[in-house]
Amino acid sequence: MSPDQPQEILPRQRVLSGMRPTGALHLGHYHGALKNWVQLQKSHDCFFFVADWHALTTQYRDSSDRGNIERNVYDMVVDWLAAGIDPEQATLFIQSRMPEHAELFTLLAMSTPSSWLERIPSYKDQIDKNRELATYGFLGYPLLQAADILIYKAALVPVGEDQTAHVEVTREVARRFNRIYSPEQAILPEPQELLTDTARLTGLDGQKMSKSNGNAIAMRDAPAIVEEKIRTMPTDPQRVRRSDAGDPTRCPVWPLHQVYSNPDVLSWAEQGCRSAGIGCLDCKQPLIEAIQKEQAPWRERANEYLANPKQVQWIVEVGTERARAVARKTLREVRSAIGLSY
Helix, strand or coil: CCCCCCCCCCCCCEEEEEECCCCCCEHHHHHHHHHHHHHHCCCCEEEEEECHHHHHHHHCCCHHHHHHHHHHHHHHHHHHHHHCCCCCCEEEEEHHHCHHHHHHHHHHHCCCCHHHHHCCHHHHHHHHHCHHHCCHHHHHHHHHHHHHHHCCCCCEEEECHHHHHHHHHHHHHHHHHHHHHCCCCCCCCCCEEEECCCCCCECCCCCECCCCCCCCCECCCCHHHHHHHHHCCCCCCCCCCCCCCCCHHHCCHHHHHHHHCCHHHHHHHHHHHHHCCCCHHHHHHHHHHHHHHHHHHHHHHHHHHHCCHHHHHHHHHHHHHHHHHHHHHHHHHHHHHHCCCC
């Protein structure tokens, strides 16, 4: 190509991802997903949605949450925006506002063997643990997930390695639909996994950070709360006295240092712990400061949105309409292929 010839601008690949509405998010959510979303929106056509229908597959009996669903939805969206998700670059919407997802789910269900859903590892594991989850909705949630992806013709789905089975089912569903209804020209493209470095952030007790376990640091926790939570974290159980040498690999604080601290601080903390040159509170201080520094712009942005909740609702409204335009186009193609365009 000559330097004088205009270069072809290729369309950005579409990415689809969602989260169940659990309310305000914690640091594990940020480092496990949101941090990656913020980067993806700069280079991809991103659709991020609140998966409130998916939440009902496991929480249908929890009546205490019914009045909180709306609050949880918007608390989560505020954290998305606070983390740096830009509604001018990414499309944000709510799943239950999109009946098109349910229609595609129903149409795909007509040709999807139930055995494909029963073999999903997470389904078998969860049913063995809790028979109350043996509902049609829980069995079908991978197919609803497939509809979420396919209705936007997403090319990429960001997942960790433990979630690749869900994307594989989506590919199989698309492949089968195309073979039955549109063998000449595939209507539903097969998405690919976008394997991401989803950091498994350790909580305050050394286990995986989780709100239900009560070991989380919220993205918008006040500085004083962060300081109190970190200062009271357990440390190496064999370091009873200040003069006892410790081992960072036994300490719940160390995995957080590995996420938040630079190499110099890591080296200082490791050597100080093993030699008893520093105390546990000394070790925790740079971690406290690093987390507080990361959170400061989140709280500032979140406060602006919390002061104007109608702005958040408008962002979701605009995103939902933008998503609906894409979803309806796909549905028209699907209906026509099946023979339902009358």
